Amino acid sequence: MSETALPSAAAPQSGRLSSWQLLMANRLAAVGLFALSAILLIAILAPILPLPDPDITDQPNRLLPPLSPGHLLGTDHLGRDILSRLIWGTQVSILVGISATAIAALIGSLIGLSAGYVGGKADNIMMRLIDMLMAFPYILLALAIVAVLGPGLLNALYAIAVVNIPFFARNIRGVTLSIRHSEFVDAARLSGKGHLAILFTEVLPNVLPVIVITMSTTVGWMILETAGLSFLGLGAQPPTSDLGSMLGQGRAQLFTAPHVSMVPGIMIFLLVMSINLLGDGIRDVLDPRLRSGALNRPMAVTTIDRAVKPEPRKANAALLEVANLETGFRSGNRVNAAVKGVSFSLNKGECLGLIGESGSGKSVTALSLLGLVASPPGVISNGAVYLDGEDVLSQPDSQIVAQRGGRVSYVFQDPLTTLHPLFSVGDQIAEAITAHQRMDGKTARAQAVELMETVGIRDAQQRASAYPHELSGGQRQRIGIAMALANDPDVIIADEPTTALDVTVQARILELLQKLRRERGLALLLITHDFGVVAQICDRVAVMKDGEIVEQGETSDVLRAPQHAYTKRLIACVPELGVGRAFLDKVRPLFSGKGAEA
Amino acid sequence: MTGSAISIDNVTKTFGGGRSLFGGEQHAVHAVRGVSLELKDGETLAIVGESGSGKSTLARMLVGLERPTSGTMTIGGASADELARQGPQAFGRMIQYVFQDPVASLNPRKTIRQILDVPLRRLRGLDSGARKARMRELLDAVQMPVDTLERYPHEFSGGQAQRIAIARALAANARILVLDEPVSALDVSVQAQVLLLLDQLKEEFGLSYLFISHDLAVVESVSDRVAVMYLGEVVEIGDAQDLFRQPEHEYTRNLIESAPRLAGAEKT
Numbered sequence A: 001m002s003e004t005a006l007p008s009a010a011a012p013q014s015g016r017l018s019s020w021q022l023l024m025a026n027r028l029a030a031v032g033l034f035a036l037s038a039i040l041l042i043a044i045l046a047p048i049l050p051l052p053d054p055d056i057t058d059q060p061n062r063l064l065p066p067l068s069p070g071h072l073l074g075t076d077h078l079g080r081d082i083l084s085r086l087i088w089g090t091q092v093s094i095l096v097g098i099s100a101t102a103i104a105a106l107i108g109s110l111i112g113l114s115a116g117y118v119g120g121k122a123d124n125i126m127m128r129l130i131d132m133l134m135a136f137p138y139i140l141l142a143l144a145i146v147a148v149l150g151p152g153l154l155n156a157l158y159a160i161a162v163v164n165i166p167f168f169a170r171n172i173r174g175v176t177l178s179i180r181h182s183e184f185v186d187a188a189r190l191s192g193k194g195h196l197a198i199l200f201t202e203v204l205p206n207v208l209p210v211i212v213i214t215m216s217t218t219v220g221w222m223i224l225e226t227a228g229l230s231f232l233g234l235g236a237q238p239p240t241s242d243l244g245s246m247l248g249q250g251r252a253q254l255f256t257a258p259h260v261s262m263v264p265g266i267m268i269f270l271l272v273m274s275i276n277l278l279g280d281g282i283r284d285v286l287d288p289r290l291r292s293g294a295l296n297r298p299m300a301v302t303t304i305d306r307a308v309k310p311e312p313r314k315a316n317a318a319l320l321e322v323a324n325l326e327t328g329f330r331s332g333n334r335v336n337a338a339v340k341g342v343s344f345s346l347n348k349g350e351c352l353g354l355i356g357e358s359g360s361g362k363s364v365t366a367l368s369l370l371g372l373v374a375s376p377p378g379v380i381s382n383g384a385v386y387l388d389g390e391d392v393l394s395q396p397d398s399q400i401v402a403q404r405g406g407r408v409s410y411v412f413q414d415p416l417t418t419l420h421p422l423f424s425v426g427d428q429i430a431e432a433i434t435a436h437q438r439m440d441g442k443t444a445r446a447q448a449v450e451l452m453e454t455v456g457i458r459d460a461q462q463r464a465s466a467y468p469h470e471l472s473g474g475q476r477q478r479i480g481i482a483m484a485l486a487n488d489p490d491v492i493i494a495d496e497p498t499t500a501l502d503v504t505v506q507a508r509i510l511e512l513l514q515k516l517r518r519e520r521g522l523a524l525l526l527i528t529h530d531f532g533v534v535a536q537i538c539d540r541v542a543v544m545k546d547g548e549i550v551e552q553g554e555t556s557d558v559l560r561a562p563q564h565a566y567t568k569r570l571i572a573c574v575p576e577l578g579v580g581r582a583f584l585d586k587v588r589p590l591f592s593g594k595g596a597e598a
Numbered sequence B: 001m002t003g004s005a006i007s008i009d010n011v012t013k014t015f016g017g018g019r020s021l022f023g024g025e026q027h028a029v030h031a032v033r034g035v036s037l038e039l040k041d042g043e044t045l046a047i048v049g050e051s052g053s054g055k056s057t058l059a060r061m062l063v064g065l066e067r068p069t070s071g072t073m074t075i076g077g078a079s080a081d082e083l084a085r086q087g088p089q090a091f092g093r094m095i096q097y098v099f100q101d102p103v104a105s106l107n108p109r110k111t112i113r114q115i116l117d118v119p120l121r122r123l124r125g126l127d128s129g130a131r132k133a134r135m136r137e138l139l140d141a142v143q144m145p146v147d148t149l150e151r152y153p154h155e156f157s158g159g160q161a162q163r164i165a166i167a168r169a170l171a172a173n174a175r176i177l178v179l180d181e182p183v184s185a186l187d188v189s190v191q192a193q194v195l196l197l198l199d200q201l202k203e204e205f206g207l208s209y210l211f212i213s214h215d216l217a218v219v220e221s222v223s224d225r226v227a228v229m230y231l232g233e234v235v236e237i238g239d240a241q242d243l244f245r246q247p248e249h250e251y252t253r254n255l256i257e258s259a260p261r262l263a264g265a266e267k268t
Helices: A002-010 A016-025 A027-044 A082-118 A120-135 A138-149 A153-180 A183-190 A195-231 A243-253 A259-286 A288-292 A362-368 A397-403 A425-434 A441-454 A473-485 A503-520 A531-537 A555-560 A565-572 A582-591 B055-062 B080-086 B088-094 B112-122 B128-141 B146-150 B158-171 B188-205 B216-222 B240-245 B250-258 B262-266
Strands: A320-331 A334-346 A351-355 A378-387 A408-411 A491-495 A523-528 A540-545 A548-554 B004-016 B028-040 B044-048 B070-075 B095-098 B176-180 B208-213 B225-230 B233-239
Touching: A016 A027, A016 A259, A027 A082, A027 A259, A082 A120, A082 A153, A082 A195, A082 A243, A082 A259, A120 A153, A138 A153, A138 A195, A153 A195, A183 A195, A183 B088, A183 B095, A195 A243, A195 A259, A243 A259, A320 A362, A334 A351, A334 A362, A334 A378, A334 A548, A351 A362, A351 A531, A362 A378, A362 A491, A362 A523, A408 A473, A425 A441, A425 A473, A441 A473, A473 A491, A473 A503, A503 A523, A503 A531, A503 B250, A523 A531, A531 A555, A531 B262, A540 A555, A540 A565, A548 A555, A548 A565, A565 A582, A565 B188, A582 B188, A582 B216, B004 B055, B004 B208, B028 B044, B028 B055, B028 B208, B028 B233, B044 B055, B044 B216, B055 B070, B055 B095, B055 B176, B055 B208, B070 B080, B080 B088, B088 B095, B088 B112, B095 B158, B112 B128, B112 B146, B112 B158, B128 B146, B128 B158, B128 B188, B158 B188, B188 B216, B208 B216, B216 B240, B225 B240, B225 B250, B233 B240, B233 B250
Parallel strands: A351 A523, A351 A540, A408 A491, A491 A523, B044 B208, B044 B225, B095 B176, B176 B208
Antiparallel strands: A320 A334, A320 A378, A540 A548, B004 B028, B004 B070, B225 B233
């Protein structure tokens, strides 16, 4: 299915056309669609087609082989025309399958929606009932239902619908639960909507794609189950034919006239296969995660596509030097540049702040240094990253990967998302060590504890076996820093390391970074949007706007006397303690006359 | 203009703590412990505190999204219990809420027209012609172009989305607005613009703000009085200028010291 996701980055946001194109780009789904359309067309046209009556028996001509005159697919044990029975039977099977899916989707979604929305005890009770339903083997449950209601196509339909309700209920409940707590639902309530209105006009539209996806992936399964019940004689009753009952009746002649059971068997196969292929295709198109390519496996290193290979620098170069770096995101045949020719350098023990507003390209710059921009669609199209005078981007992939967490390491914004929730923090630090150094587990663990002490975690020995969720935000970020320190890096790239933290915690984390820098001679590249943070720890600062560095210089100089108009404006917009209400009067002239630009 | 917009007395909120399905005791979280506050008419009262201090829970109780465990709240002269009995509409007409994440507070599958239509229809009961006129006024007030109406939330930047969210809050003609970190998800230059807008709207419509934030500098620039919350309690409350100049509680002092300053550049 990977073909579908690839062009997705190129797809414009609007419209059905692109969804259709995406579906067609998936060859298997397209095959499924055409096969299914052909089968559907024939089944719908059954009353018009010149077919003999499927129920007329003709004993003398029983068990004719396929391609007999007048009977293209031969006849069954009662001499009935198999082709005619097949087409009529397909119609019945499809009808039952679709109706069962619709019933199951309707009831299951209603249960899921209400359980997910109401929550609490009602949710608990409904879900435990659903669990009970799920605990029965499906065929046993269907048999039990048919046994109570009596055999017959309609009863089989009910049975299959009931059996599949849990599937829908659980899926829909999960999605509803996450939407129920979103802010727009609260907002709708404050706008005066009642619960019912919220459920059906706010929640349902967001759940609908999931319902459609679930339906498209279960129709095939339902047809198969109908066939199963009919095969056992519990579904369609003679003389009505459906695919399952044809299969069941042909079973007796399996050895003498295999075609009688093989023909409906092949039909079931084709039908279910085509529906499933199409269903997968639809799922891939509708699922936003697949669409965005988020589930695509990115390559180990960002695609590097430079016109010229840069020369290596002289030996006395800066520790880290970035020259004319250009990174973009491929979208169709175009590359949308996110970083446009950025250059800066970083010496040993120095701290450079890279500051900019959202979308300025500061994070992409940071990730580009070691080829961490997700690719596709990311591509580094120009420039060089010199580490001790050697261009990192010219090195083979394996070597670039080895630099990560080795000589250059990263600290990210939210340690809760970057730490693995299922491993203890001690193990994760130890893993960061053993990824680069050969040593046994015990030594690594001891080193991990040592690192935790370095970053100021008390009772490190005990805390090492704690899981990320057991630690506070500040402690988690300390763990993140400990992992970055694991292999004595020369450069730490910290991407908004304190943005998710409270101010009192932020102050302490900044202190820690400052201390480490002084003690270990680390070079620190700090990505941030906060001038206050820059003012506190950076020696120099580079201001980014739209992928370019507009101003670069000593922090105190830039803050006191910004040269570029953009920097001036940015700094003027930072409210400061002690200024009070005068702040608004100060910034008012900056925006007079062009309010809606925000 | 000396009445009180909001007056809450000894309000507490405890989550959990009940019995589970099999009778086991559940862990109780005391999010808000005995808070008493008053928001005067036309005033901006800021509530500052760090994550987990209970400021958002307090805000959600004020707009009726949560019910207090104990204590009394009076909103716009009416008892909150009374409002709760009358249903969500009664709350909505009295007090509105602006969320921290503007994009998440707008339903991604609805156009701005559909979003703004709901409070005008449900809370104001306007007919379609009046709604159309009012929508234009609202967009004017938050300085957004008219073609905003036919577009979807994802087409707007954070600052624009926050303007739309503010327009929705204004739609109900409520005189009291609870602003829950309204600018912390925004870039600084956008943040300044939204603060200016809020200031202007307050003048224009005579609003009272309960302004929740963790950013002391932002708080200082907009508020008349400040309440500092810590672990579910108000530890200090006072006039904004005095409080920042002479913090009394140790926690407040710590908070003010930790705030990053541009002037810090001189020290390093």
